[in-house]
Amino acid sequence: MSGKTDALVAELRAFGLAFPGAHRKAPWPDHDDLAVNDKTFAYLPAMGSERFMLSVKLPYTGPAALDLPFAVPTGYGLGRSGWVSFMPTEDEMPALDQWREWLEESYRAQAPKRLVKELDARG
Template sequence: MRGAKRLQDELEGFALSLPEAWFDTPWDESRVTKVRKQIFAFYGDQDAPSIGVRLVESLDVAMALPGASAMSYGMGDDGWTNVPIPGLDDGAIDMLHQFIEESFRSIAPRTLIVQLDEELAD
């Protein structure tokens, strides 16, 4: 099993592989991945590795994971979900990649979604 922090780092790397994705720290030490100027993934800190993503299709699956919760500040009303990484096994990596991609698709402009689809088709 990977360490939770190592898994979070791997998820950040996956997010950065998506078209025009980039890393930012908009508030103090908070860590996010953006597409253009919009956040599509939040990451927990060193002491509490987690990922926050916007989900629609996978929302019920994510909320069934241990410790998952709707994100605060009303973001949960729009499908933003926080998934703690500790306790997830290596088998969860594909599911978490799907969550990140779904969140990206919910935020990214249509042209970048088409670009991603073309890259995945190759």
């Protein structure tokens, strides 16, 4: 990944870790994922990975996201549950706000209701 995409990963990780109860989860050496109550809500690459890839659970916007040329249903059967994997080139990279929306949707899909209420109370 370039320094630009490493910076994006750092920004997305910081954004996701600000959600109530969010924590890091690193089940594989090339991942540094985000979870809530030990349920992953974002599969992120580790810093310095060769390729940018983000997988999130999108129960509402997943079908539209899959229309993007760099999006595919997540492997290992997760795609059947609404997970989408994004592998854009640097030229295809969506805006930061779009990444944040997808992360929040995924967090809300995986977090317990009490933590979603806490997030909503923050405004």
